[in-house]
Amino acid sequence: MSDRKTPRYVVFVESPLTGAGQDCARFLLEQGVTPVVVAARPPAMAPSLIRDYAELGVEVRACDTHDADAVADACREIAADGELVGVASVYEYYCDMGAQVAALLGVPGPDPAAVAACRSKASMRAAMASTPGLNPRFEVCSSAEEAASAAASIGFPVVVKPLDLTGSLWVRRCGTAEEVDAITREIMGIGEYLGQEVAPRVVVEEYVPGAEYSAEVMHGKVLGLTEKICSAPPLFLEMGHIFPAAVTGDRERLLVEKAEQAVKAIGLTWGPAHVELKLTAGDKDARVIEVNGRIAGDRIPEAVRIASGVDMCRLHMTALLGDTPDLNVVCDRTAVVHFLMSAPLGRLDAIDGVAEAQALEGVHEVHMRPGVQPGMVYRANGSNRDRAAWIIAEGADRDEALGRAVAAGEKLTFTWSPVDESEVRG
Structure with missing residues (x-):
């Protein structure tokens, strides 16, 4: 009798550029589970994704990722010689598809209707309307x-x-x-x-005028709060994240209570959620700005891991595999994700200082946004895609971590030359 174990598979629907997909895949591989990514056009994926998944040995298979039946059929085909243990997406635009297919195939996952509600700000607001004080x-x-x-x-x-x-x-x-x-x-x-x-x-x-935070949630429980550093209006670009947020007492309890009320109202009580909130004038109340039915983007999970040792990607995958994740988070450090912006319009000629930035004390990552490289022509569009690079640094407290991240950013030099509007592609 053969003692070969039955192969186990987890299928991801598409993949974001933030590294969360690769982090989840690494954990699954450690557990002896085979991750497979299905994508509408694998050759058109970002080169960094193609490279990273190839290095991990993760197959990326073509599939119509806007069709639940097509994704379900692909999952059955992938797991024909073994067991399909999970279907999910950690990419905002496809997390509802991941939940829908997981329910269709009877594997663990969040309520598809709850995740779908998060994909529409109208549905999200409607779901929270019955709980006073959540919506502006x-x-x-x-x-x-x-x-x-x-x-x-x-x-x-x-x-x-x-x-x-x-x-x-x-x-x-x-x-x-x-x-x-x-x-x-x-x-x-x-x-x-x-x-x-x-x-x-x-x-x-x-318009809610106060400071902005996000709550990192698992199974309906807030694991911790992240302080957001945002650009000045009229734009709302996220320029940095600090975990854990330096809030205590009544303000911390307020933000945690609002975030947990929000996911409960929407029905998002299984798996990860990322809830953005802002304090009202006077900091006496708060309103929910957005609820996402997924782990945070922007490398916030890595900041959580550095500060606490808790890996949110692993928590999500643990739940996906049918186990119970440990939801206790204790922080003994502070971690900062700091973003640097592209030129409003120009051709990127050179990037210098990466090694010098990486060599600074407390710096964990110095990373260009996928696609940012010499020769790139870019026009800003007033969104988070305008960020050219990110730096992650740690420190004993908020000021030390933020100071290290900013110092590393000052080591980086982006040389831009002017271009005509007609040279911009896409």
């Missing part, structure tokens, strides 16, 4: 005229957002009806972005 005032609008009327009713300034994009894309603070009209018409004319159909609707929300 808001209206979902289908025209520029409706948006201007909603803004006047809510009161300026307001925030206008696309319904179903991520990364702060086309999110703007508006102080006048004219500004609301302009950004609403721009959003409604997008049509498609990164292969995703963009709904021709917007959410107009009350």
Whole structure:
């Protein structure tokens, strides 16, 4: 009788650029589980993803990742000689597909309806509306005229957002009806972005003026809070993350309570969630800005790991494999993710100082955003995609960690030359 173990497989639907997919794959390989990525166009994936998965020995298989039946069929084919133990996605635009297929095939995963609700800001707001104090005032609008009327009713300034994009894309603070009209018409004319159909609707929300945080959640419980460093309005670019956030007492309890109420209201009580919140004026209350049915992006899981030793990717994969993750997080360090921005418009000629930045005390990562390399021509679009690089550093406390990250950033030099608008591709 053969003692060969039955092969076990986990299928990921697409992969983000943040490294979370590779981190999850590494853990699965350590557990003797074979990860496979299905993607609509494997050759068109970012070169860094193609390289990393090849180095890990992870197969990337072509599949129509917008069709649940096609993904389910691919999963069955992949696991034909063994056992399919999980289906998921750690990529924002496909986490709902991962949940849908997991439910279809009877493997562990979150409620597909809850994850789908997180993919639409309208559905997300509707799900939280029955719990007082979670939502800012808001209206979902289908025209520029409706948006201007909603803004006047809510009161300026307001925030206008696309319904179903991520990364702060086309999110703007508006102080006048004219500004609301302009950004609403721009959003409604997008049509498609990164292969995703963009709904021709917007959410107009009350502007919440306080500091911003995110709650890193697993199985409905907040593991810790992350402080966000954001750009000045009218944009909402995330320029850095600090874990754990230096909040204590009533403010910490408030943020944790709001985040846990939010995921409960949506029904997202299995697996990871990333909840963004802002304090109101006076810091006496908070409102939920967004709920994501996945682990955080932007290397926040790596900051959590450095500060506490807890790997959120491993927690997610542990749950996916049917086991119970340990949700106790104790931090003895602070970790910072610090972003550097691209030029508004230009050709990148050279990147210098990487080795010098990496050599500084406490620095863990100095990493270019995928695609950022000499010869690249770029035009900023007012989103998180405008970031050229990130640095992760640790310290004994917030000030030391942030100081080290900023010092490393000052070692990096990006040399840009001017270009004409007509030279920009994509």
